[in-house]
Amino acid sequence: xxxxxxxxxxxxxxxxxxxxxxxxxxxxxxxxxxxxxxxxxxxxxxxxxxxxxxxxxxxxxxxxxxxxxxxxxxxxxxxxxxxxxxxxxxxxxxxxxxxxxxxxxxxxxxxxxxxxxxxxxxxxxxxxxxxxxxxxxxxxxxxxxxxxxxxxxxxxxxxxxxxxxxxxxxxxxxxxxxxxxxxxxxxxxxxxxxxxxxxxxxxxxxxxxxxxxx
Amino acid sequence: xxxxxxxxxxxxxxxxxxxxxxxxxxxxxxxxxxxxxxxxxxxxxxxxxxxxxxxxxxxxxxxxxxxxxxxxxxxxxxxxxxxxxxxxxxxxxxxxxxxxxxxxxxxxxxxxxxxxxxxxxxxxxxxxxxxxxxxxxxxxxxxxxxxxxxxxxxxxxxxxxxxxxxxxxxxxxxxxxxxxxxxxxxxxxxxxxxxxxxxxxxxxxxxxxxxxxxxxxxxxxxxxxxxxxxxxxxxxxxxxxxxxxxxxxxxxxxxxxxxxxxxxxxxxxxxxxxxxxxxxxxxxxxxxxxxxxxxxxxxxxxxxxxxxxxxxxxxxxxxxxxxxxxxxxxxxxxxxxxxxxxxxxxxxxxxxxxxxxxxxxxxxxxxxxxxxxxxxxxxx
Numbered sequence: 001x002x003x004x005x006x007x008x009x010x011x012x013x014x015x016x017x018x019x020x021x022x023x024x025x026x027x028x029x030x031x032x033x034x035x036x037x038x039x040x041x042x043x044x045x046x047x048x049x050x051x052x053x054x055x056x057x058x059x060x061x062x063x064x065x066x067x068x069x070x071x072x073x074x075x076x077x078x079x080x081x082x083x084x085x086x087x088x089x090x091x092x093x094x095x096x097x098x099x100x101x102x103x104x105x106x107x108x109x110x111x112x113x114x115x116x117x118x119x120x121x122x123x124x125x126x127x128x129x130x131x132x133x134x135x136x137x138x139x140x141x142x143x144x145x146x147x148x149x150x151x152x153x154x155x156x157x158x159x160x161x162x163x164x165x166x167x168x169x170x171x172x173x174x175x176x177x178x179x180x181x182x183x184x185x186x187x188x189x190x191x192x193x194x195x196x197x198x199x200x201x202x203x204x205x206x207x208x209x210x211x212x213x214x
Numbered sequence: 215x216x217x218x219x220x221x222x223x224x225x226x227x228x229x230x231x232x233x234x235x236x237x238x239x240x241x242x243x244x245x246x247x248x249x250x251x252x253x254x255x256x257x258x259x260x261x262x263x264x265x266x267x268x269x270x271x272x273x274x275x276x277x278x279x280x281x282x283x284x285x286x287x288x289x290x291x292x293x294x295x296x297x298x299x300x301x302x303x304x305x306x307x308x309x310x311x312x313x314x315x316x317x318x319x320x321x322x323x324x325x326x327x328x329x330x331x332x333x334x335x336x337x338x339x340x341x342x343x344x345x346x347x348x349x350x351x352x353x354x355x356x357x358x359x360x361x362x363x364x365x366x367x368x369x370x371x372x373x374x375x376x377x378x379x380x381x382x383x384x385x386x387x388x389x390x391x392x393x394x395x396x397x398x399x400x401x402x403x404x405x406x407x408x409x410x411x412x413x414x415x416x417x418x419x420x421x422x423x424x425x426x427x428x429x430x431x432x433x434x435x436x437x438x439x440x441x442x443x444x445x446x447x448x449x450x451x452x453x454x455x456x457x458x459x460x461x462x463x464x465x466x467x468x469x470x471x472x473x474x475x476x477x478x479x480x481x482x483x484x485x486x487x488x489x490x491x492x493x494x495x496x497x498x499x500x501x502x503x504x505x506x507x508x509x510x511x512x513x514x515x516x517x518x519x520x521x522x523x524x525x526x527x528x529x530x531x532x533x534x535x536x537x538x539x540x541x542x543x544x545x546x547x548x549x550x551x552x553x554x555x556x557x558x559x560x561x562x563x564x565x566x567x568x569x570x571x572x573x574x575x576x577x578x579x580x581x582x583x584x585x586x587x588x589x590x591x592x593x594x
Contacts, residue, residue, distance in 0.1 A: 022298075022301055023301050027298040027301060028298040028299055030298070031298035032298075034475075034476075035410050035475065035476060037476070101299050101449065102299065102412035102448060102449035103298075103299070103409065103410050103411065103412055104411065104412050104449075105299075113299060186226035186227065186230075187226065187230055189220060189226050189296060189303070190219075190220055190222065190224070190225070190226070190230070191219070193219065193220050193303055194218055194219060195217065195218045195219070195304040197302075197304065198218070198304075
């Protein structure tokens with residue numbers, strides 16, 4: 001597998017990881033379904049949640065893209081690493097749980113909630129090392145096949161990266177939400193809800209180290 | 215303390231909670247009464263039927279200073295931690311958050327190392343609560359999705375308004391006043407919520423100055439104590455609606471919302487009617503978008519010989535039931551009503567909501583299972 005393919009698989013894998021986290025949306029979708037006693041409510045909640053996640057990831061990657069034009073790659077990798085390790089460590093020691101919405105939400109509020117959740121958890125940040133590492137490879141244009149460097153291409157690459165990540169996230173989220181709503185029931189939460197926040201913080205730190213040492 | 219799995223005492227539904235294991239210990243506040251100089255204490259009662267000390271007090275944790283008047287305490291975290299928009303189920307349910315109504319001091323009591331012999335982990339001084347929140351006389355504690363909600367009866371000077379403040383889930387530091395817009399609300403007592411409907415309900419007793427020297431008969435007969443419920447937008451922390459029970463119904467106290475998160479009804483007790491000394495139970499609900507409240511049970515006073523009664527009650531020749539508390543079973547079917555005045559505990563079935571044209575009423579499924587003595591009621 002070449003570097004580009006690895007990058008796409010990693011992006012999708014992180015998407016699935018984000019989709020698996022109850023705090024990123026599937027639990028909310030299931031709860032809305034239970035509250036309304038309607039499977040359709042579960043399904044309806046998923047696209048806005050995915051959209052909010054996508055915007056958060058895209059915003060983080062776009063910020064990276066902007067900074068990238070001004071900062072040398074090595075310095076950028078180090079800054080990303082420091083950000084990731086710092087943010088991950090902070091999340092390890094200080095876990096807050098603020099609220100932004102309630103149970104009576106429309107699609108716009110769900111998307112906003114998801115955007116804030118993803119941003120506050122550093123979902124986009126977690127992808128930085130992949131994007132940085134891949135920029136020297138064919139990563140920016142595997143979908144369009146365009147070869148020229150430049151803003152258009154970079155933008156296309158970013159959109160593609162966010163899209164692949166989000167599709168994987170949505171697929172995993174939908175799978176888990178429907179499985180829990182239809183089959184497992186919320187009792188599964190009591191057994192299967194491992195502390196993904198810890199794992200998540202660990203993943204942030206790992207991504208930072210990856211950025212630093214590769 | 216962080217867990218890898220959710221705390222086993224968190225349940226996604228009331229039914230699952232009912233199927234959970236029974237508690238083996240109970241914690242009960244024991245108060246220093248009258249001139250007793252000893253501090254209040256938190257007693258541990260053994261609830262394990264197989265134990266040799268079943269039903270007995272097995273430990274008593276004295277507070278460091280006297281004069282707290284410990285009140286409705288609660289856990290640091292509970293099933294509300296599963297709330298899907300702010301989930302944090304890996305906190306441990308291990309601390310009791312214990313407010314002192316008279317001192318305005320709060321204790322964080324750790325039950326983990328030896329649940330039978332808990333220890334004080336942290337003390338929140340009244341000055342800190344006053345400075346950060348503007349409130350005093352903390353009274354009732356509920357763990358919420360985003361923090362620990364604490365009811366407070368008034369301001370540090372003993373007047374109103376009473377309200378709700380928030381403690382941080384992890385540090386137990388008071389974060390501030392909960393209300394953004396309290397509207398016409400001034401008196402405060404209890405609060406609880408319908409989390410599935412983003413709604414908080416609060417009730418009314420009196421300001422600290424109205425109650426700290428005992429219930430004032432003049433204030434009572436002039437109908438100055440609380441008789442209203444307040445409906446709040448839990449998300450935006452704003453007052454939405456007043457539900458007035460009528461000023462004859464004095465002391466609208468304990469709120470018991472349905473446990474089923476899809477429901478929007480609950481029960482409140484009125485301690486005494488100044489018209490006929492009865493107590494009553496009311497239910498609130500949202501039949502068609504607007505919240506409403508109606509009386510579902512009335513408990514009449516018990517006739518008694520004049521010689522047995524304190525002077526204030528002699529003209530009536532009866533003991534008022536003085537319902538001060540009640541509890542709704544987890545299946546939302548039975549309401550257990552405590553008649554403090556007559557020493558009776560009543561179990562009643564309650565309808566969720568009367569259909570239009572059919573009066574709602576609670577049916578009694580069992581009468582007194584407590585003492586039915588006609589002892590003299592003492593002022594609270």
